Amino acid sequence: MTAGGAAGRAGDVARRATIREVAEAAGVSRSTASRALTGQGYVAPQVRDRVRAVADGLGYVPDATARHLRRQASQSIGVLLSDLANPFYAGLAAGISQQARKRQYTMMLADDGGSAGVEAEAAETFVALRVAGVIVTPVSAHLASYLARQRIPVVEVDRQFSAGACDAVLVDNGSAAQKVTTQLIESGHRRIALVIDEMHWTTGRDRLAGYRAAFGAAGLPLDESLVVSAGWDVEAARVEIRKLLGRAEPPTALFAANNVLAEAAFRTAAELGLAIPGQLSLVSFDDVPWMSMVTPGVTAVRQDTAALGEAAVSQLIERIQSPLAPVRTVLLSASIVTRGSTAPPA
Amino acid sequence: MTAGGAAGRAGDVARRATIREVAEAAGVSRSTASRALTGQGYVAPQVRDRVRAVADGLGYVPDATARHLRRQASQSIGVLLSDLANPFYAGLAAGISQQARKRQYTMMLADDGGSAGVEAEAAETFVALRVAGVIVTPVSAHLASYLARQRIPVVEVDRQFSAGACDAVLVDNGSAAQKVTTQLIESGHRRIALVIDEMHWTTGRDRLAGYRAAFGAAGLPLDESLVVSAGWDVEAARVEIRKLLGRAEPPTALFAANNVLAEAAFRTAAELGLAIPGQLSLVSFDDVPWMSMVTPGVTAVRQDTAALGEAAVSQLIERIQSPLAPVRTVLLSASIVTRGSTAPPA
DNA sequence: CCTCCATATGGGATCGATCCCACATCGGCG
DNA sequence: CGCCGATGTGGGATCGATCCCATATGGAGG
Numbered sequence: 001m002t003a004g005g006a007a008g009r010a011g012d013v014a015r016r017a018t019i020r021e022v023a024e025a026a027g028v029s030r031s032t033a034s035r036a037l038t039g040q041g042y043v044a045p046q047v048r049d050r051v052r053a054v055a056d057g058l059g060y061v062p063d064a065t066a067r068h069l070r071r072q073a074s075q076s077i078g079v080l081l082s083d084l085a086n087p088f089y090a091g092l093a094a095g096i097s098q099q100a101r102k103r104q105y106t107m108m109l110a111d112d113g114g115s116a117g118v119e120a121e122a123a124e125t126f127v128a129l130r131v132a133g134v135i136v137t138p139v140s141a142h143l144a145s146y147l148a149r150q151r152i153p154v155v156e157v158d159r160q161f162s163a164g165a166c167d168a169v170l171v172d173n174g175s176a177a178q179k180v181t182t183q184l185i186e187s188g189h190r191r192i193a194l195v196i197d198e199m200h201w202t203t204g205r206d207r208l209a210g211y212r213a214a215f216g217a218a219g220l221p222l223d224e225s226l227v228v229s230a231g232w233d234v235e236a237a238r239v240e241i242r243k244l245l246g247r248a249e250p251p252t253a254l255f256a257a258n259n260v261l262a263e264a265a266f267r268t269a270a271e272l273g274l275a276i277p278g279q280l281s282l283v284s285f286d287d288v289p290w291m292s293m294v295t296p297g298v299t300a301v302r303q304d305t306a307a308l309g310e311a312a313v314s315q316l317i318e319r320i321q322s323p324l325a326p327v328r329t330v331l332l333s334a335s336i337v338t339r340g341s342t343a344p345p346a
Numbered sequence: 347m348t349a350g351g352a353a354g355r356a357g358d359v360a361r362r363a364t365i366r367e368v369a370e371a372a373g374v375s376r377s378t379a380s381r382a383l384t385g386q387g388y389v390a391p392q393v394r395d396r397v398r399a400v401a402d403g404l405g406y407v408p409d410a411t412a413r414h415l416r417r418q419a420s421q422s423i424g425v426l427l428s429d430l431a432n433p434f435y436a437g438l439a440a441g442i443s444q445q446a447r448k449r450q451y452t453m454m455l456a457d458d459g460g461s462a463g464v465e466a467e468a469a470e471t472f473v474a475l476r477v478a479g480v481i482v483t484p485v486s487a488h489l490a491s492y493l494a495r496q497r498i499p500v501v502e503v504d505r506q507f508s509a510g511a512c513d514a515v516l517v518d519n520g521s522a523a524q525k526v527t528t529q530l531i532e533s534g535h536r537r538i539a540l541v542i543d544e545m546h547w548t549t550g551r552d553r554l555a556g557y558r559a560a561f562g563a564a565g566l567p568l569d570e571s572l573v574v575s576a577g578w579d580v581e582a583a584r585v586e587i588r589k590l591l592g593r594a595e596p597p598t599a600l601f602a603a604n605n606v607l608a609e610a611a612f613r614t615a616a617e618l619g620l621a622i623p624g625q626l627s628l629v630s631f632d633d634v635p636w637m638s639m640v641t642p643g644v645t646a647v648r649q650d651t652a653a654l655g656e657a658a659v660s661q662l663i664e665r666i667q668s669p670l671a672p673v674r675t676v677l678l679s680a681s682i683v684t685r686g687s688t689a690p691p692a
Numbered sequence: 693c694c695t696c697c698a699t700a701t702g703g704g705a706t707c708g709a710t711c712c713c714a715c716a717t718c719g720g721c722g
Numbered sequence: 723c724g725c726c727g728a729t730g731t732g733g734g735a736t737c738g739a740t741c742c743c744a745t746a747t748g749g750a751g752g
Contacts, residue, residue, distance in 0.1 A: 380711080
């Protein structure tokens with residue numbers, strides 16, 4: 001097929017096959033070809049086989065956008081995360097993508113970098129694409145309400161901004177935080193600092209509540225000055241932590257509310273020459289790879305990110321299939337991985 | 347508008363607005379509405395403003411699938427990676443997603459887990475969605491040739507299976523490997539092991555070539571038994587590394603060809619009680635977060651994953667715009683981050 | 693023999709946006 | 723005054739697949 005001739009003209013080479021071409025090549029109508037390929041409706045068995053053989057031969061792949069337009073139902077879900085370079089979100093993405101593939105959905109992924117503005121843009125893009133539903137680690141309540149108005153199901157993951165208005169898949173932050181704080185208390189710690197990102201998010205709020213509950217349950221007073229809100233800026237967080245650890249009466253243990261803060265705390269401790277766990281016990285909410293590589297390893301609350309992502313996809317698909325079912329919040333429990341960074345205070 | 351009446355019936359609430367509804371509400375035809383909204387063709391300025399105001403009021407968002415179908419041109423790119431949970435791929439995904447957003451493209455992401463079968467399925471999905479192009483970290487040559495037949499541009503990233511047949515964006519593996527090996531040689535190492543994943547991939551092949559070249563340039567003989575192919579299975583790799591380090595005449599330095607092997611080497615050294623860098627110097631190709639957290643830090647070849655992803659998007663868009671331009675391979679250079687894991691041999 | 697139903701097939705409309713083209717209007721200019 | 727090009731508008735076709743419906747055929751049953 002390399003020689004010239006009319007068919008060899010550059011530019012007019014092999015356009016992608018459409019169902020019409022499959023039908024013509026098989027000597028049937030578009031309708032029959034469609035039934036043969038989708039398996040919906042009556043087709044004579046031998047015609048079905050012939051059409052399918054012809055389609056294979058032509059390398060026919062149905063146009064999903066055309067099908068979507070006609071059926072008014074998409075097989076794509078939108079996924080919006082805060083920071084793919086953070087292993088927490090990357091793990092989430094991995095879980096979502098696995099489960100989506102299993103359920104025959106494709107995934108449109110965007111990263112909003114934690115910005116509400118980008119989040120809003122992404123929401124509009126998802127509407128334009130007419131996705132079947134959206135999974136989001138929200139940074140505002142806007143997305144869920146906007147998409148609700150457009151009748152697009154939303155599942156909030158990790159944290160919740162629209163409780164009662166849309167489904168959510170969360171980690172049981174309160175219980176996990178309480179449990180890990182209780183362990184520190186039981187091993188003798190009293191001055192336990194909590195370094196937290198943002199207390200208005202449900203993650204921060206619930207982790208703080210668990211921490212408080214641990215003191216309450218132990219009947220111990222809580223030194224409010226040991227609760228430090230460090231925000232999202234890494235540099236600013238390190239400054240806060242340095243101040244905290246440099247106090248006249250420093251904490252004997254530090255509970256970092258996320259993996260970024262744990263890294264800041266770990267580095268700062270090293271910088272100040274504080275031995276872990278000798279002079280400072282360290283606990284992290286969220287377990288990421290480096291915590292098991294360093295010596296001593298960092299005790300951490302392990303959130304199963306893959307399971308979180310899978311649960312989010314399952315919940316979203318249920319919602320797509322039953323738009324009127326009652327709103328649901330799924331809570332996944334977290335486990336504690338005890339490593340060398342925690343020990344009784346000196 | 348909360349009171350009952352015919353419009354208040356449950357179920358028939360606010361369908362999504364179409365351009366036809368915008369046109370009717372603005373008192374013009376679909377054609378005029380389309381011109382007003384897209385800015386293509388003649389429209390009277392006051393009509394344009396009125397149509398846009400009406401569209402805003404109705405919360406109109408054009409259906410991207412319908413537009414795509416009609417224009418026969420999509421604004422989505424397909425992205426296929428091997429393992430989102432690995433920080434290398436996660437960083438790549440982050441870079442791609444940033445750049446795609448900047449260029450007004452949306453991203454369909456899939457994870458093939460390193461399986462050629464899943465890769466082939468994903469390729470078909472991308473064809474079905476009629477994406478404008480595909481970025482892939484390939485595991486076989488099939489994807490690129492299949493998509494080429496479908497006239498869908500492909501950019502291979504990180505490694506190359508279809509040299510000459512499609513564009514690629516790669517790291518200059520040879521130079522980086524040679525440079526880092528030369529550093530080891532210059533600091534006095536002679537028995538330098540190379541633990542590599544797979545020598546048939548361009549990554550492995552080129553890193554091996556760089557390693558060899560370093561010995562050649564130094565005029566030193568190379569002990570072939572120190573080149574170990576460990577494959578992709580982590581457990582098997584650890585067994586290989588354990589054997590390697592347990593030899594009668596063990597290497598004084600180990601060069602791990604990727605971050606997973608570096609982790610295996612690091613853990614195995616600890617397990618065997620080998621001091622780093624005292625008894626073994628360690629170097630990794632690919633720098634991931636834990637390498638800067640451990641003590642001593644691990645000397646590593648740093649690949650800028652974000653830049654790699656961004657370059658891939660740029661190359662893909664150029665290809666989309668100029669389908670006939672000559673095939674291009676972009677090489678990004680890597681830098682060496684020297685940390686405490688390397689020192690002259692004892 | 694005629695009716696009826698299950699099976700089988702094709703034509704036309706449809707989804708939403710775009711775009712070609714026909715047609716209308718208006719101002720300028722010879 | 724009439725012609726022409728620039729401007730503005732709407733109708734219909736189109737992208738590819740699906741699906742409703744009309745029509746056709748064959749065998750079973752009254």
